[in-house]
Amino acid sequence: MLAAWARSALPAVSALALTLGGLVHGKAALADEAPLAQAKSPQAKPAAPAPAESDPETQSAVADYNAGNFSSALKEFQDAAERGNRLAQFNYAMMLLNGEGTPTNVDEARRWLRKAADANMSHAQYVYGRMYDDGEFVSRDPAEAHRWFLKAAQQGHVQAELALANQFLDGRGTARDNKQAFYWYKKAAEGGDMTAQYVTGSFYERGGDGVTRNINVARAYYAAAAAQGDPAARLKFQQLSSELKREAQGQQPKPQ
DSSP states (O other): OHHHHHHHTOHHHHTTOOOGGGSOOGGGSOGGGOOSOOTTOTTOOOOOOOTTTOOHHHHHHHHHHHTTOHHHHHHHHHHHHHTTOHHHHHHHHHHHHHTSSSOOOHHHHHHHHHHHHHTTOHHHHHHHHHHHHHTSSSOOOHHHHHHHHHHHHTTTOHHHHHHHHHHHHHTSSSOOOHHHHHHHHHHHHHTTOHHHHHHHHHHHHHOBTTBOOOHHHHHHHHHHHHHTTOHHHHHHHHHHHHHHHHHHHHHSOOOO
């Protein structure tokens, strides 16, 4: 059965069960909603707002955050957040959550994060969903997580697409649906996610549940994951390359 082997291909997915602090890095956000920083991470780097989200106070807040002037940044983000700037709402929430420039205030952080999510900021939707999926700062509620992952994934948020695929594969927060799992893994793979590329390759290698077995396509997805440093994908790529070579040789006419 597909679900059994697909889950066996997911140790790397499980490794992505990061703490909330690891979920707010700008790399995961869309271009018009780059978040401020990776919460609770010593390697966090603030991201300047894109034009669609920027205003003078938000730009000043990012500069102050970069300079370590957390109290000033917090006030500037709060002012912009209260004016409805969703990037400021998200960044203000993260500063409240991390206790940067203020004592930690989880309830208020959650409230501002929800505002940014309700304003259709896909990264805020993903982080809000991840809270419920992991039970971080809220009671675990996979169905609520699923609702927010879906909102973010429908906007092309790659991490949300992967999270949604995992839920469909496991039947967590939604009915188990291998076809939907494959759909969202493939979406995330096309968005460049290494784990999704590996799992999508596995689907094509095995076939089933509406997926036509295609070794060439599987090999291409493994190659993409291998290029990002996945050693298991590199091994799979080599194995399938050897298999295709043997098949090609077997089809050649024998010398006279």
